[in-house]
Amino acid sequence: MSSNQKSERNVNQQNPNPPGSAALDERLQAHIGTQLKSMYDSFLTEPIPDRLVELLQELDRVSEKKAARGESKE
Amino acid sequence: MNPRKELLEHIPNLRAFAMSLCGSADRADDLVQEALVKAWSNLDSFEVGTNMRAWLFTILRNAFYSELRKRRREVEDADGAMAAKLATHPAQSGHMDFKDFRVALDKLPPDQREALVLIGASGMSYDEAAEICDCAVGTVKSRVNRARQRLAEILALESVAEFGPDGTSQPIVSSPTTTRSVA
Numbered sequence: 001m002s003s004n005q006k007s008e009r010n011v012n013q014q015n016p017n018p019p020g021s022a023a024l025d026e027r028l029q030a031h032i033g034t035q036l037k038s039m040y041d042s043f044l045t046e047p048i049p050d051r052l053v054e055l056l057q058e059l060d061r062v063s064e065k066k067a068a069r070g071e072s073k074e
Numbered sequence: 075m076n077p078r079k080e081l082l083e084h085i086p087n088l089r090a091f092a093m094s095l096c097g098s099a100d101r102a103d104d105l106v107q108e109a110l111v112k113a114w115s116n117l118d119s120f121e122v123g124t125n126m127r128a129w130l131f132t133i134l135r136n137a138f139y140s141e142l143r144k145r146r147r148e149v150e151d152a153d154g155a156m157a158a159k160l161a162t163h164p165a166q167s168g169h170m171d172f173k174d175f176r177v178a179l180d181k182l183p184p185d186q187r188e189a190l191v192l193i194g195a196s197g198m199s200y201d202e203a204a205e206i207c208d209c210a211v212g213t214v215k216s217r218v219n220r221a222r223q224r225l226a227e228i229l230a231l232e233s234v235a236e237f238g239p240d241g242t243s244q245p246i247v248s249s250p251t252t253t254r255s256v257a
Contacts, residue, residue, distance in 0.1 A: 028226040033194060035175040040195035043090035049103055059114045
């Protein structure tokens with residue numbers, strides 16, 4: 001009497017959507033939203049690095065020279 | 075307003091966008107620099123009164139993608155290196171949560187990361203984001219959704235990993251025998 005082959009495959013090993021996953025999802029999404037915003041805001045408030053300030057000064061000088069030579073298309 | 079002056083005012087935003095896209099301050103500043111030079115030399119083609127921020131974001135974004143194409147091979151194995159680099163500098167971002175988020179964000183495909191940052195942080199509208207990314211509004215929406223979903227998966231996995239059990243312990247946990255207790 002070998003009925004051991006009959007062992008049913010354990011289909012419901014794990015419920016992919018356990019109760020409370022919707023709430024977790026909501027909490028995660030709120031978390032993602034605030035993390036993203038605070039990351040971005042922290043970048044926004046960083047001082048502009050010297051190399052960019054210098055670049056702008058350089059660009060200004062070039063534009064002024066151009067303008068002085070009457071190359072500006074304004 | 076003088077467009078040149080206006081351009082200056084957008085630098086913090088441009089930088090924040092660049093930093094969000096590429097995760098490295100050096101690369102971000104290279105991108106901002108490139109975008110500024112391009113914008114500066116094309117100021118004539120900018121229509122005064124139109125959306126300068128979107129215009130600048132478009133220039134920066136295009137610079138980002140051309141750089142990405144150039145160094146695609148490097149970028150492919152940079153994910154791990156970037157994560158390791160960030161892990162050794164937790165002070166950079168202040169708190170741990172933030173660092174985890176950054177690492178997760180960097181795992182997203184660039185088009186999804188870009189859409190999420192534009193909509194979720196930069197304050198751009200869907201229309202503006204679509205214009206910047208040169209795609210349909212619906213595409214922006216689906217990229218944002220996929221980005222949020224993927225981030226949730228990554229962050230949820232990380233919180234599960236703290237408590238185990240994960241995939242490797244699964245075979246041990248699930249017992250193969252369902253003994254029939256026949257009385």
